[in-house]
Amino acid sequence: MRRLRIIFRVVLFLILGSFFHYVLPQHDVVQITQVETKRTDFGGFNKWFYAQQDSGSAVMENRDIFYIYADRKKTFLFGLIARDATGVMVYRNEDTGWIWPPYFKFDSSNLQAEAASLARREATSEGGNWSVVTNYGWRIPFLSIFPNAVDVKPATGPDHQVTPWFNIFFFIALIIGFFFVRAMWMQLRERSVDPMLDSAGHRLDEVQAGVAERQGRMRRWMNTWRSKDNQR
Amino acid sequence: MGFVRLVVFGFIGLGVIYLSISVYSRSVRREKLEEQYDENPIANMTRREFVENGVKSYNNSFRPKLIALVFVIPPAIVAAIIYVINAN
Numbered sequence: 001m002r003r004l005r006i007i008f009r010v011v012l013f014l015i016l017g018s019f020f021h022y023v024l025p026q027h028d029v030v031q032i033t034q035v036e037t038k039r040t041d042f043g044g045f046n047k048w049f050y051a052q053q054d055s056g057s058a059v060m061e062n063r064d065i066f067y068i069y070a071d072r073k074k075t076f077l078f079g080l081i082a083r084d085a086t087g088v089m090v091y092r093n094e095d096t097g098w099i100w101p102p103y104f105k106f107d108s109s110n111l112q113a114e115a116a117s118l119a120r121r122e123a124t125s126e127g128g129n130w131s132v133v134t135n136y137g138w139r140i141p142f143l144s145i146f147p148n149a150v151d152v153k154p155a156t157g158p159d160h161q162v163t164p165w166f167n168i169f170f171f172i173a174l175i176i177g178f179f180f181v182r183a184m185w186m187q188l189r190e191r192s193v194d195p196m197l198d199s200a201g202h203r204l205d206e207v208q209a210g211v212a213e214r215q216g217r218m219r220r221w222m223n224t225w226r227s228k229d230n231q232r
Numbered sequence: 233m234g235f236v237r238l239v240v241f242g243f244i245g246l247g248v249i250y251l252s253i254s255v256y257s258r259s260v261r262r263e264k265l266e267e268q269y270d271e272n273p274i275a276n277m278t279r280r281e282f283v284e285n286g287v288k289s290y291n292n293s294f295r296p297k298l299i300a301l302v303f304v305i306p307p308a309i310v311a312a313i314i315y316v317i318n319a320n
Contacts, residue, residue: 055234098234104314114320150317184256191259 021138023101024170026078026147027162028133029155030070030089032119035112040065049137049145055097055106066093066112068149070133073158082159091135091149101136103150115152130155132162242306250302257299261290 041062042050053063072089075082093111096103105111121129132155137147223231265286269279277285290296 098238102310102313103317104310105317106314107318107320110318110320184252187256187259187263191263 021078023136024167025103025134025136025150025164027164028070028089028135029073029158029160029162030131030133031129032068032070032115032131032133032152034069034119035093035116036067036069037064038067039063043144046143046145049143050092051094051096051148052099053095054108055095066108067091067146068093068112068115068133068152070131082161089139090146091133092146093149096148096150103136103148105150111149111152115149118152118154121154127154127156128158130158130160132160246303246306250299253302254296254299257296258287258290262287 039062040050050065053059068091070089070091071086073082074085074087093108093115094105095108096105098104115131118129118131123129131152133149134151135147135149137145139146262283265283266279268286269282273279274282
């Protein structure tokens, strides 16, 4: 039983952890190399990892999606520790609109223009041609899914550090919310559920006592018909 | 369309949160009043009267109206996100 509970907790933690890792914003330090538009036909599974058409446009089976190609600084520990290595990264650039996840991004075309402009900077310009791409999602090549870029801006250089303020506040709020819900649940149990169960138990006791009493009366009456040796 | 859906379901969700917070807050206040009476009972008042009076004055006070901020803060956060994400 205890092992089952541990397994359950580990699985829950993994699911929640990967959910938040997918949905929360990450900051990548990159050199944008190129931007392009590609027609994308979604499969039955990987369509869940794309957002939807531009928020003003019609819904179609497939559509053109903006992509941003970049050389990215690799990191350890979810971007907290910098590394010297670089690798390629591909971002899609879609509106999330009013739908999930709640980034409320409507400016994918503007973002594409910004990315194109950043890609054109010379390597000798101030801060080099490094940029910070804020994005969420995963790059999984065999499923053909890409992280969605929500913001690009020029970086100060390859060693640019970004403090993830949003994620910090988000997790603080999440912990506060968890304890608040817990307090509410405990209050509800203490004040409403437990007294109700108590009184239900009490009523059950009374009913049982009543039944026993009636049985006793019945038995006494039956006994008047039985011989003295045969009484129960 | 997406906007209408967000507003409708968001309003329903916030309504549920609002109701549960106001029930919780009143319940905590009631418990505190009961403890207060048990510690030093007031001579000319039964426990029930004391608690009902306290809850009534809580209902008329400004504090429960603060819970309506539940309907203000999340839309304000959404507006801030929209501005930050879409401003160039």
